[in-house]
Amino acid sequence: MMKLDTVMSVCDAEKCSACGACINICPKDCISYLKKETGTKVAVINKNRCINCHLCKKVCPQLDTVEGSKSFACYAAWSLDDTIRTSSASGGIATELYRFFSEKGYKLAGVSMTPMHTAEFSLSDSFKSMPAYRNSKYVYSNAGNIYSEVGKNLANQTGVLFIGLPCQVAALKKYLLVKKISLDLLFTVDIVCHGTTPEQFLVEHIGYIEKKKKKKAICVEFRDPDEKTSSFTFSLKDAKTTFYKKKVKANDVYQIGYHKGITYRDNCYLCQFATRKRQGDITLADFSYVGSYEPCSYSNENVSCMLINSQKGESLFSELCSVDRIFYEKRPLEEEVTTEKQLNYPTRVPMERETFLRGLKNNKGFEKAMKHAVRNIIIVNTVKNITYIEKISQIMSEKLPPNVKNSIKKVLKR
Numbered sequence: 001m002m003k004l005d006t007v008m009s010v011c012d013a014e015k016c017s018a019c020g021a022c023i024n025i026c027p028k029d030c031i032s033y034l035k036k037e038t039g040t041k042v043a044v045i046n047k048n049r050c051i052n053c054h055l056c057k058k059v060c061p062q063l064d065t066v067e068g069s070k071s072f073a074c075y076a077a078w079s080l081d082d083t084i085r086t087s088s089a090s091g092g093i094a095t096e097l098y099r100f101f102s103e104k105g106y107k108l109a110g111v112s113m114t115p116m117h118t119a120e121f122s123l124s125d126s127f128k129s130m131p132a133y134r135n136s137k138y139v140y141s142n143a144g145n146i147y148s149e150v151g152k153n154l155a156n157q158t159g160v161l162f163i164g165l166p167c168q169v170a171a172l173k174k175y176l177l178v179k180k181i182s183l184d185l186l187f188t189v190d191i192v193c194h195g196t197t198p199e200q201f202l203v204e205h206i207g208y209i210e211k212k213k214k215k216k217a218i219c220v221e222f223r224d225p226d227e228k229t230s231s232f233t234f235s236l237k238d239a240k241t242t243f244y245k246k247k248v249k250a251n252d253v254y255q256i257g258y259h260k261g262i263t264y265r266d267n268c269y270l271c272q273f274a275t276r277k278r279q280g281d282i283t284l285a286d287f288s289y290v291g292s293y294e295p296c297s298y299s300n301e302n303v304s305c306m307l308i309n310s311q312k313g314e315s316l317f318s319e320l321c322s323v324d325r326i327f328y329e330k331r332p333l334e335e336e337v338t339t340e341k342q343l344n345y346p347t348r349v350p351m352e353r354e355t356f357l358r359g360l361k362n363n364k365g366f367e368k369a370m371k372h373a374v375r376n377i378i379i380v381n382t383v384k385n386i387t388y389i390e391k392i393s394q395i396m397s398e399k400l401p402p403n404v405k406n407s408i409k410k411v412l413k414r
Contacts, residue, residue, distance in 0.1 A: 006046060006047050006048055007034065007044040007045060007046060007047060008044065008045050008047055008050075009042065009043070009044055009045070010022045010031065010043045010044070010045060010056045010057065010060055010063075011043075011057075011060050011062040011063050012062070013036065013042045013266075014266050014267065014270060015062045015267050015270055015272075016040075016042040016043055016062060016267055017061075017062065017167040017171075017265070017267045017268075017271075018033060018040075018041045018042060018043060018140065018142075018265070019061065019143060019167050019168055019170075019171035020043075020142070020143030020144065020146075020147065020171065021059045021060060021061065021143075021147055021171035021172075021174055021175045022043050022055075022056035022059055022060055023043065023143075024059075024143070024145055024146075024147040024148045024175055025055045025056065025059045025147075025148075025175060025178065025179070026055065026056055027051070027053060027055065028049050028050065028051055029049075030045060030046040030048075030049035030050050031043055031044065031045050031046070031056060032044065032046070035200075036266070037357075037360060037361055038198075038265075038266055038357055038360065039198035039200050039201060039263075039265075039360065039366075040198055040265045040266045040267070041140075041198065041265075043056075055178065058174075058178050059171075059174045059175050059178045060174070061167060061170040061171050061174050062267075062272070064174070065272065066170040066173060066174060066279065067277070068166075068170075068273070068275065068277030068278050068279050068309075069277060069278055069309045069310055070276055070277055070278070070309070071276065071278060071283065071307035071308060071309050071333060071337065072308060072309070072333070073307070073308040073314070073317075073330065073333065074305065074306070074307055074308075074330070074331045074332065074333040074335065074336050074337075075305070075306040075308075075317070075328045075329060075330055075331060076091075076287050076290050076296065076298075076303050076304070076305065076306075076328070076329045076331050077091055077093050077303070077304050077305075077306050077326050077327060077328040077329075078090075078091030078092060078093065078302055078303055078304055078326065078327050079091060079092030079093065079095065079096050079325065079326055080324075080325055080326060080327060081096075081325065084096065084134075085302050086225060086228075086229070086302060087131075087134060087135065087225040087229070088134055088135060088225075088229065088302070089134075089135050089136040089223050089229055089286065090229075090284070090285070090286045090287065090302060090303060090304040090305075091287075091302050091303050091304030091326075092134075092302070092304070093284055093304040093306060093326065094110075094133070094134070094163055094189065094191075094284055094304075095130055095133075095134050096320065096325055096326055097161060097163070097189060097282075097316075097320065098110070098127060098130045098133065098161065098163075099127050099130070099325070100319070100320055100323065100325075101159070101161040101187070102125070102126065102127040102130075103127075104159065105158075105159070106158070106159040106160055106161050106185075106187075107123050107124070107125050107150075107153050107158055107159070107160045107161070108123070108124045108125070108127075108129075108130070108133070108160075108161050109121060109122070109123050109124075109146055109149075109150060109160060109161065109162040109163065109164070110122070110124070110130075110132075110133035110163050110164075111133060111137055111141045111164070112129075112132035112133055113132070113137060113219075113220060115218070116203070117199075117202055117203050117206050117217070117220055118139070118142065118199045118202075118203070119137045119139050119140065119141035119142065119199070120141060120142045120144055121141060121142065121143050121144055121146035121164070121168075122144075122146070123146065123149050123150065123153070123160075133163075135221070135222070135223055135225070135229065136222050136223050136229075137222060138196075138197060138222040138258045139196060139197050139198075139199050139201075139202045139222075140196040140197060140198055140199050140265060141164075141165075141168075141196070142199075143168060143171070146172075147171065147172050147175040147176075148175075150162060150172060150176075150186070151175065151176055151179055151181050154176065154181050154182065154183070154185055154186055155181050157185065158185070159185035159186070159187070160185065160186050160187070161187045161188075161189070162186065162187070162188050162189070163188075163189040163191065163284075164188075164189075164190065164191065165190065165191055165193045165196070165273075166190040166191075166193060166271075166273035166274075166278065166279040166280070167193075167271070167273050167279075169188045169189075169190045169279040169280050170273065170279045172186075172188070173188070173279070187281055187312065187313075187316055188279065188280040188281050188282075189280045189281065189282045189283070189284055190273075190278055190279045190280030190282075190283050190284075191283075191284055191285070192283060192284070192285035192286075192305075192340060192342050192343065193268075193271075193273075193274075193342060194261065194264075194268075194342055194347055195258075195261055195264030195265065195268035195269075195271075195346075195347050196264060196265055196268060197254075197257065197258055197263045197264060197265070198263070198265055200366070201254065201257070201263055201366045202220075202254065204365060204366040204367065205253070205254040205366060205367065206220060206236060208366075208367045209236060209244050210236075213236075213243050213244060215236070215238050215243045215244075216238055217236040217237065217238060217243075217244075218237065218238055218239060219236070219237040220234075220235070220236055220237075221233070221234065221235045221236075221237070222234055224242075224245060226242065227245060227247075228301075229302065230301045230302060231247055232247060232248045232255070232259070233245050233246065233247050234246050234247075234252055234254065234255050249381045249384065249385070250381070250385070251378050251381050251382065253366075253367065253370035253371055253374060254370075256370070256374050256377055256378075257356070257370055257374070260350055260352065260374070260377065261347040261348070261349075261350050261353075262350050262352045262353050262356055262370075262373065262374065263353075263356065263370070264347060268346065268347060269346055269347060269348070269349050270346060271346040271347075274341075274342045274343070274344070274345055274346040274347075275343065275344070275345075276337055276343050276344065278307065278309045280309060280313070281308075281309055281310045281312045281313030281316060282306055282307065282308060282309060282313040282316065282317065283305075283306070283307035283309060284304055284305065284306060284307075285304070285305045285307075285336070285340060286300075286303070286304070286305065287300055287303040287304060287305035287331075287336065288300055288339070288340075289335060289336070289339040289340075290303055290305070290331060290335065291335075292335055292339060293331070293332040293334055293335040294331070294332055294335070296329070296331075305331075305336050305340075306328070307333075307336065307337075352373045352374055352377070353373075355372065355373040356369050356370060356372075356373035356374075357369075359372055359373060
């Protein structure tokens with residue numbers, strides 16, 4: 001591990017998203033990650049090996065803002081393949097995009113979980129590997145050398161579809177621009193992001209459950225398809241069975257930490273990409289408030305929101321529709337951009353975060369620090385579960401029309 005007096009930061013440590021662009025471009029391989037007390041990794045330069053080429057500064061999307069594009073069209077959409085749709089976080093549109101581009105001979109960049117329960121980017125040329133890319137990963141994803149790999153393929157006239165978070169899409173574009181590689185054969189999709197949790201918290205949490213259950217997890221699901229992805233069930237599985245599963249309000253502290261925005265990386269609370277100006281040619285998200293501006297004949301379950309942000313994205317959408325594999329319906333743009341908070345501002349710092357970080361600083365570890373920080377949330381959830389309030393809410397949600405549900409949500413948020 002490098003000594004603190006031998007390193008310097010690439011950008012402000014509070015803003016570093018650990019996107020990895022600087023690591024990919026460094027000609028001397030002298031940039032690595034340093035972990036802060038908050039669990040957040042930030043990029044640092046080894047001063048003893050640095051040649052002051054400043055490429056890391058030029059490629060950093062935090063130092064040189066990447067101008068995004070405002071969405072000009074909005075669609076509700078989902079895959080017509082029920083297996084894809086029900087096993088995806090929303091409507092399975094990302095998987096259909098991967099299938100479409102694999103048939104065109106493009107390379108496919110996406111995120112999958114590793115045996116060590118970390119999330120990492122990889123590049124594939126086969127649609128058969130797409131189940132690993134499918135569904136949400138509520139944890140920080142390591143870019144590895146994905147930008148340089150994408151760059152090599154583009155330079156060799158091989159097209160690439162890249163699906164990632166806005167900061168990662170911005171990092172890729174910066175990398176390619178600095179390397180003077182054409183973006184003509186690159187298609188990008190950004191995912192609306194609330195924030196990412198440092199991977200050490202997930203690893204610690206899984207280890208705690210494994211020890212308690214005396215089982216070894218080989219698979220982690222953040223929105224388990226076996227329980228319906230819309231239920232946001234966190235589960236762990238071994239070779240034979242699911243030995244742990246908890247919904248959002250069933251007092252799993254990792255779930256609480258993520259969905260309440262308590263455990264995100266430091267930079268997520270200052271995110272410059274939580275805006276209506278998008279980085280991708282297309283933006284994908286859950287369409288939670290579909291039907292809130294104009295009536296629709298379907299619920300919001302397993303429905304993707306597609307925002308079209310560029311002419312390239314518009315052309316891609318038209319081609320995707322022509323192969324007759326998705327349902328799509330044009331929706332009012334305001335139905336998404338005015339209701340999705342992450343299209344307007346970053347996640348606010350919740351009051352529980354200070355207590356959580358204090359626990360980490362006092363070496364309590366993730367599990368103890370979180371249980372102490374969210375003890376009041378746990379009590380409220382327990383009371384709701386005992387009195388069946390959540391079950392009644394679920395039944396009402398399934399029975400009520402989308403416009404009525406959305407009206408109730410708006411009233412409750414006031």
